Every structure is written in structure tokens, then in C-alpha cells.
Amino acid sequence: MSRRTFFKGSVLAVAAAAAASGATACSTQPEPRGADAEARPLPIPPLYEGELDGNTRRFELTAQEGEFEIVPGTMTKTWGFNGPWLGPTLYMRRGEQIDMTVHNELPEATVVHWHGLHLPATADGGPALMFDPGESWSPSWTVDQAAATCWYHPHPHEKSALHAYRGLAGGIVLDDDDSVFPGLPNDYGVDDIPVIIGDANFTEDGQLDEESGWVGDTPLINGITKPRFEATTRRVRLRVLNGAVLRFRYLTLGAPFHVVATDQGFLESPVEVDGVLLSPGERVEIVVDLEPGKDLTLRDDKLPNWGGLPDKDTAETFGATDVFDLLEIVAPAEDAPASPALADKLVPFELPQPTGVEREFRMKNMEINGKSMDMTRVDFAVDHKGPEIWHVTNENDDMLHNFHVHNARFAVQGVENGEVEFTAGWHDTIEVPPLATVTLLVDIGYYPDPTLAYMYHCHMLNHEDSGMMGQFVVVEPGQEPNLKLPNIHGE
Ligand SMILES: [Cu+2]
The missing domain is CATH 2.60.40.420 (Cupredoxins -  blue copper proteins)
Incomplete structure (x- = not known):
């Protein structure tokens, strides 16, 4: 398979099966009653709560090859974490330290990005942190953000689409003390x-x-x-x-x-x-x-x-x-009890004051601001706490793109020349319709480190792999970026 497969098709599939080491067994629903005879019970990825030691939660993930019955009656060669296909759902709580170890038992280098998490660049899992077959990677961070559904997937240089498509992905349930609401189901795998x-x-x-x-x-x-x-x-x-x-x-x-x-x-x-x-x-x-x-x-x-x-x-x-x-x-049986009213107040939405820094990102073909991803180039440095205003434009009239920022959350401030379906709340990935400009208030995690970059990119993964990505570093005020030259694997 060619190294730079711009494989057009693809998609990742995530899901789960296969119990993880240290995870609870995979639970499935009872056998179906009638209807579509071909339908199979929805597999529920096991909830992997790690090993809790005081305030530290330890996880071990092994990226491995396997095979899985994706389609009934056919075994398909796949990749997965702690199993043949996809990975367990990781559970973590605000305030905890996470000690993660990822083992690479694949035939090629990879790395794992914790999508949606705010953490130091050493833990973020960008392409500069790829590690070889037989090696392990052990990032640590503290969970310092509100409850959310996040996920993890590979981010190797020019091969994110391929690795995700083969099955390297899983969910993350971030929990906190403020997220139990009347009427909101929270029994994993049940409701x-x-x-x-x-x-x-x-x-x-x-x-x-x-x-x-x-x-x-x-x-x-x-x-x-x-x-x-x-x-x-x-x-x-x-x-x-x-x-x-x-x-x-x-x-x-x-x-x-x-x-x-x-x-x-x-x-x-x-x-x-x-x-x-x-x-x-x-x-x-x-x-x-x-x-x-x-x-x-x-x-x-x-x-x-x-x-x-x-x-x-x-x-x-x-x-x-x-x-x-x-x-x-x-639908449930008649004797299923009535649900209590769903809370009408969840989490207050408080926008922090912007700092006055504004940036512009023009996405066109497979470039951002006329540049293709270069692991040795820093596109900008963020040398302050507090949010920035980013204007993101899709300059292709005939292509879909979206925009993801690592180590950040953002709120949509406006959309010009197009429509974005759902703009309320905090996001880390958003569609940017053809010719539209989406203005974002971007709240970036402040973990200064001039040596390692975070990414922003189109999350259509083969657009990202084809260069539609850039890098920023977070530094102390007045500090200059000083990127460690990445060890480019698999070339
Ligand atoms: Cu794109």
C-alpha cells in the first residue's frame, strides 16, 4: 500500500467489541425480536476506567492488528486498541492526573491524539511524537475541563486517515462533579x-x-x-x-x-x-x-x-x-417507567473576554493560508492566556471542509456567506461551508512549551494528510518558538 495513499474513500469506523485489558467485558443487547432479521445487537464498547491510585488514573492501550466480523459472515482484517477493532471507551474525571501508556504492536509507526482534551503538547499526540513498532509512549496530563464526550484516534504524519480507517479510534467520557442533571440518563451501556x-x-x-x-x-x-x-x-x-x-x-x-x-x-x-x-x-x-x-x-x-x-x-x-x-x-416495553422531566438548565455558558488577538485562516484546496503542513515550521505562537478571535474561511466553492483546533474549545461568534447548522455551545471542530467564513472565539489551553507544536487542521482526514494543517506553539510572554526537529518516522 502506498505510503501516501490519498485514499479517497474511507472512513473510520469505530466501535468496539473486544474487551480491553483492565476493562469490563463488552456488553451487548439481547437478541432482536423480529423486524430486520439481518440486524445485530449494537455492540457497546467496554467502559475502561483504568486503575485508580489516589488521584491518578492509569491506562494501558495497545494498538494492534486483528480481524473482526464487521459485516455478518465475513472476517475483515482490522486494527484496534486492546482488541481487534476500535477501542474501549476511556473514563476520566476532572481534576485527575492521567498516566497513559500506549504500546505500538502495529507494523508501522503511529501516535494517538486525545481529541478535545486540553493538555500539554508533550501529551497531545501530534505527528512529531510518532513512535515505532515495539515502542511505547507514556504521556501524562491533568484533566482540567468540563464534562464532555471526546475521543482518541491516531495522528501520524500523512497517515491519519489510513490508521483511523483501519479501526484505531475510541471514545472518551470526561466526567465532573457538576454533570448530574434531573432526567438526564447516565448509566453507561444501559441508557x-x-x-x-x-x-x-x-x-x-x-x-x-x-x-x-x-x-x-x-x-x-x-x-x-x-x-x-x-x-x-x-x-x-x-x-x-x-x-x-x-x-x-x-x-x-x-x-x-x-x-x-x-x-x-x-x-x-x-x-x-x-x-x-x-x-x-x-x-x-x-x-x-x-x-x-x-x-x-x-x-x-x-x-x-x-x-x-x-x-x-x-x-x-x-x-x-x-x-x-x-x-x-x-422502543421499551409498556412497563418501562415514565421518565422524569429533563432539566431545563444545564451548564451556564460564560464567554471569557477576548484578548484582542485576531487571526485569519483561509482554507483552499489542500492548504491553509497558502501553505501546506510542514512539521518544521511554526505558523504562529500564542504567548498569552485568554481567548483569541479566529476567522476561518473555506475558499473552495466546490469542497466541504471543517476546522479542528487542538488543545482548545471555541464558540461560534458568527457565520458569513453560508449556514452552519448548530452553533450553540462549545466546540472543537466545526463545518466551514463552501465560501463561508466562520468566526470563532478560541479558548486555548495555556501550557507553555516552545519546543512542541499543536495542530489546527481540516478534520476530513485525507485533507489533513494531504497538507491542510498548520502548527502553533504556546509560549511564555516574549518567548520564541524553538521547535525540536521532529523525528519523522516511516519515510
Ligand atoms: Cu477539508
Whole structure:
């Protein structure tokens, strides 16, 4: 397989199976009752709480090869963490120190990025930190941010799409003391359910096709096709992650539902919607009320306005016109108890005062501000605490892009020349529709270190791999960046 495969198709699939060392066993739902005979129970990635020692939580992840029955009756060669395919859901709480060890038992170098976490650059898992087969990497950090659904995935130089597509991804549940709300389900695997959406193209012999197509033609939920979740409660909370390499999703349920959290945590209040758009890397937590006898289907519908693409042909190449049934949700039995009212106040939304620093990011073709990613170049240094205003423009009229910032949360201040579906709350990844400018208040974690960079990039992973990424360092006031030359592996 070529080193720089610009594999168009692809998508990651996340999900889980395979118990992790130290994790609880994988739980699945009971066998389905009727309906789609092909549907299989939704696998729930095991919740891996690590080893708690005082205030320190230790995790061990092993990136490894394996095979998995993604499609019924076919074994597909895959990669995973602590199992053949995808990884366990990591659980961590605000205030804890995390001691992580990742072992690389793959045939090539990789590294893991903790997407959505605010942490020192030494722990962030950018491409400069890649490590070889047989090696381990042991970053540490303190959890210092609000409860949220985050995730982890590889970030190797020019190969993030490939490694994620092969299955290296898992969820992170960040918890804190402020996030128990009346009526909000929080029993993991019972009424608080991870829904990791990926997609794939398969070769004729049932293997992941790494060469074809812009976007996968087979949706995968928690790593399998056609899953069914049998609810045992009248209210469920879905922690939805778009883990795809390229594909945007517009999620509907055929009935209104509530969004309670975005990438970086809870909203001020639940927001009722008919659908929600997730670009690759984004998460949303939704609350669904079920009535006995009324099953629902989580569906990926056409993107509203084709995502801002100019015509149907272009929209088709990005999958923006596709409709898929993703997950069947079987309603609970009549005797399931009624749900208490859902809290109407969640977490206060307080915008910090901006510092006056503004930056501009123009995304065009596979470059940002006319430059392709260079691991030896620092694009800018942040030498202060406090948020900045960033103006991010998609200068392609015929391409979807989105924008992700490491070690940060941001709030959408405005959108010009386009529409972004859901702008409330704190995000770390957001769509930037064709020709639109999205203005963000970016709140960056302040962990000065002139030697190692954080990334900002398009999270359509093969755009990132093709150069649509830049680097910034966080430094003390007046300090100059002094990048350690990265050890570029696998060249
Ligand atoms: Cu892009």
C-alpha cells in the first residue's frame, strides 16, 4: 500500500467489541425480536476506567492488528486498541492526573491524539511524537475541563486517515462533579449509549478498501453494519461521534429530539431540533424520548442545502445527497417507567473576554493560508492566556471542509456567506461551508512549551494528510518558538 495513499474513500469506523485489558467485558443487547432479521445487537464498547491510585488514573492501550466480523459472515482484517477493532471507551474525571501508556504492536509507526482534551503538547499526540513498532509512549496530563464526550484516534504524519480507517479510534467520557442533571440518563451501556459512526468500502473479498471512493458506501455503527439497540428505558442519551474520515452526516430520528451537549460539553439548556449535522470529528449528545410500541430509526439524511455545495453532481461526490438508516432503536416495553422531566438548565455558558488577538485562516484546496503542513515550521505562537478571535474561511466553492483546533474549545461568534447548522455551545471542530467564513472565539489551553507544536487542521482526514494543517506553539510572554526537529518516522 502506498505510503501516501490519498485514499479517497474511507472512513473510520469505530466501535468496539473486544474487551480491553483492565476493562469490563463488552456488553451487548439481547437478541432482536423480529423486524430486520439481518440486524445485530449494537455492540457497546467496554467502559475502561483504568486503575485508580489516589488521584491518578492509569491506562494501558495497545494498538494492534486483528480481524473482526464487521459485516455478518465475513472476517475483515482490522486494527484496534486492546482488541481487534476500535477501542474501549476511556473514563476520566476532572481534576485527575492521567498516566497513559500506549504500546505500538502495529507494523508501522503511529501516535494517538486525545481529541478535545486540553493538555500539554508533550501529551497531545501530534505527528512529531510518532513512535515505532515495539515502542511505547507514556504521556501524562491533568484533566482540567468540563464534562464532555471526546475521543482518541491516531495522528501520524500523512497517515491519519489510513490508521483511523483501519479501526484505531475510541471514545472518551470526561466526567465532573457538576454533570448530574434531573432526567438526564447516565448509566453507561444501559441508557447512556455511545454511537460511533463510521463508514467503509469493502473489497470483493470483504476487506477494507483503502483505495476507492471518496466516502464509504457502508455505514458502521460501533463498528458493525445494521445494528439494533433495544431500549429498556423510555429515555436514552446518545453520545454520537462522527468518526468518519470524510463523510458529513445529517442525523434525524423522524421525530424531534434534544441536543444537550456539543463537542466540549453541556449546553446552557437542552435545544429541541429535527436534525443535527456532524462533520468528521464532531460529537453531539442527544436525548431521545421513546414511546412503547414506537420504534425509531437514527437516519443519515441528505445534508441541508447539500452542505453548501453548488450542484447535485458535486454534492454526490461528497455523499451529501445520500440517505442511510444507521441504527434501529427498539422502543421499551409498556412497563418501562415514565421518565422524569429533563432539566431545563444545564451548564451556564460564560464567554471569557477576548484578548484582542485576531487571526485569519483561509482554507483552499489542500492548504491553509497558502501553505501546506510542514512539521518544521511554526505558523504562529500564542504567548498569552485568554481567548483569541479566529476567522476561518473555506475558499473552495466546490469542497466541504471543517476546522479542528487542538488543545482548545471555541464558540461560534458568527457565520458569513453560508449556514452552519448548530452553533450553540462549545466546540472543537466545526463545518466551514463552501465560501463561508466562520468566526470563532478560541479558548486555548495555556501550557507553555516552545519546543512542541499543536495542530489546527481540516478534520476530513485525507485533507489533513494531504497538507491542510498548520502548527502553533504556546509560549511564555516574549518567548520564541524553538521547535525540536521532529523525528519523522516511516519515510
Ligand atoms: Cu477539508
